[in-house]
Amino acid sequence: NCYINHPVYNFIDLQDTIVALATPAGSGAIGIVRLSGTHAISIANEVFSAKNLEEVDSHTIHLGYIRNEQQKIIDQALVSVFKMPHSYTKENVIEVSCHGSRYIQQQLIELFIRKGARIAREGEFTLRAFLNGQMDLSQAEAVADLIAAESESAHQIALSQMRGGFSDEIKNLRDELIHFASLIELELDFGEEDVEFANRNDLKDLVAKILTIIKRLLDSFQLGNAIKHGVNTVLAGRPNAGKSTLLNALLNEERAIVSDIAGTTRDTIEGILNIQGVQYRLIDTAGIREATDQIEAIGVQKTMEQVAKSSILVYVYDRNSLSPIEVQADLQKLDNEKMNIIVVANKTDIYNNQQDDGRPNPFIEDRQLFAITQALEKQYITVHLSAKDKTQIDQLKKQLFELFSSNEINQDNSIVSNSRHYEALKSALESLDAVMHGLEVGISGDFLAMDIRHALNYLGEITGQISTDDLLGNIFSSFCIGK
Numbered sequence: 001n002c003y004i005n006h007p008v009y010n011f012i013d014l015q016d017t018i019v020a021l022a023t024p025a026g027s028g029a030i031g032i033v034r035l036s037g038t039h040a041i042s043i044a045n046e047v048f049s050a051k052n053l054e055e056v057d058s059h060t061i062h063l064g065y066i067r068n069e070q071q072k073i074i075d076q077a078l079v080s081v082f083k084m085p086h087s088y089t090k091e092n093v094i095e096v097s098c099h100g101s102r103y104i105q106q107q108l109i110e111l112f113i114r115k116g117a118r119i120a121r122e123g124e125f126t127l128r129a130f131l132n133g134q135m136d137l138s139q140a141e142a143v144a145d146l147i148a149a150e151s152e153s154a155h156q157i158a159l160s161q162m163r164g165g166f167s168d169e170i171k172n173l174r175d176e177l178i179h180f181a182s183l184i185e186l187e188l189d190f191g192e193e194d195v196e197f198a199n200r201n202d203l204k205d206l207v208a209k210i211l212t213i214i215k216r217l218l219d220s221f222q223l224g225n226a227i228k229h230g231v232n233t234v235l236a237g238r239p240n241a242g243k244s245t246l247l248n249a250l251l252n253e254e255r256a257i258v259s260d261i262a263g264t265t266r267d268t269i270e271g272i273l274n275i276q277g278v279q280y281r282l283i284d285t286a287g288i289r290e291a292t293d294q295i296e297a298i299g300v301q302k303t304m305e306q307v308a309k310s311s312i313l314v315y316v317y318d319r320n321s322l323s324p325i326e327v328q329a330d331l332q333k334l335d336n337e338k339m340n341i342i343v344v345a346n347k348t349d350i351y352n353n354q355q356d357d358g359r360p361n362p363f364i365e366d367r368q369l370f371a372i373t374q375a376l377e378k379q380y381i382t383v384h385l386s387a388k389d390k391t392q393i394d395q396l397k398k399q400l401f402e403l404f405s406s407n408e409i410n411q412d413n414s415i416v417s418n419s420r421h422y423e424a425l426k427s428a429l430e431s432l433d434a435v436m437h438g439l440e441v442g443i444s445g446d447f448l449a450m451d452i453r454h455a456l457n458y459l460g461e462i463t464g465q466i467s468t469d470d471l472l473g474n475i476f477s478s479f480c481i482g483k
């Protein structure tokens with residue numbers, strides 16, 4: 001099938017020789033124009049004079065002039081030759097490293113088009129690599145992730161997925177499951193006769209094994225997603241608690257406007273904090289005290305919206321002026337099950353030095369209130385710090401990082417970071433739960449076979465063993481041209 005039926009790829013011929021700029025548009029020291037397809041080498045050969053490219057070995061590089069039809073030199077360039085099937089796309093591939101002027105790049109691409117190539121569609125190089133069996137679907141997706149990776153951990157996850165990651169594991173388990181599915185379907189062929197080719201206990205063991213693996217993969221998604229997209233971390237607390245000051249201390253720069261007037265930080269201000277390769281997107285909010293004026297009300301509503309959208313809430317309070325009862329009330333308002341909460345008891349510098357009038361902090365002296373504080377500290381991770389003096393800021397960073405423990409981030413550990421995979425795994429889990437349930441209650445073979453087939457489809461979607469034109473179109477059309 002040379003066509004994919006999808007709005008982006010509709011009616012394009014996948015047998016065509018394609019051309020695109022592989023480096024970013026614009027000028028640089030060099031730019032790379034890439035050709036892929038049956039005629040890639042012959043097309044390049046027509047405009048390259050130094051050597052006959054059709055006769056050179058694969059994986060060789062050649063310096064020479066590239067001329068247009070009027071024999072006018074367009075550029076002196078390095079031409080790399082990759083012969084099928086030993087290339088990224090498994091087709092003939094030519095990469096022309098030219099001088100990085102927009103004009104030269106444009107001239108080259110137009111020349112190649114006049115010689116018979118056509119402009120590549122979005123992601124078409126990688127699409128072809130997938131269709132020609134160079135990589136499975138999840139590996140192809142990892143190529144895009146790798147290119148987009150902006151932190152060490154995102155890079156590691158993409159790299160691991162590109163090198164096979166968990167897709168090999170899934171492929172193997174799926175093969176084992178196919179074996180059972182066919183045995184059960186064979187039983188169905190025997191109709192009336194009471195035969196059992198598929199050993200139910202073995203099937204149960206296999207399903208249990210797959211379920212364990214899928215659950216582990218699903219659990220890894222929170223981390224994977226956080227690493228890929230950054231962790232939304234919202235700072236909330238009452239006006240003057242020290243949120244802006246804390247944000248500055250974390251980011252080490254004067255980002256938010258700090259002021260003594262309650263409720264001046266009305267807009268959400270973002271900064272990105274990188275802790276050991278994980279990016280935390282810090283969001284400051286305008287306090288959660290009941291709004292008194294209109295502008296503040298918008299801020300407060302925004303706070304609740306931001307809190308709902310975030311995966312970590314850093315609740316900041318001034319431990320010298322807010323009673324534990326009020327802290328407790330705030331936390332109750334903000335807490336929801338999915339949220340990771342870190343409580344910051346701010347302004348320890350004041351307590352340490354005693355207050356201006358020399359009185360010790362009343363909330364720590366009062367035994368009943370102290371009991372509430374202790375209970376809260378049992379329930380929530382609490383860091384006592386001074387945002388102003390920047391003491392114990394590292395402790396807060398450590399707590400932030402530990403919520404997404406780094407131990408799991410290494411190239412050997414499979415982490416799901418792609419929401420398409422996550423959804424497919426979730427559906428596979430449901431089908432396999434149904435299989436398990438069916439086995440326990442001794443359901444008939446045809447129902448069992450149906451649930452197994454569903455699971456097989458979902459697992460196959462991850463690796464692309466099962467793919468539809470829509471699925472492929474949606475994945476690759478989100479790539480850029482040239483990838």
Ligand code: GDP
Nearest residue numbers: 239240241242243244245258259347386387388
């Ligand atoms: P926000 O309204 O929660 O954003 O609070 P700000 O960051 O604007 O801080 C309010 C006031 O508290 C400012 O005057 C800060 O300088 C002060 N402040 C913030 N953190 C500390 C701290 O750790 N110690 C002391 N002594 N003052 C602080």
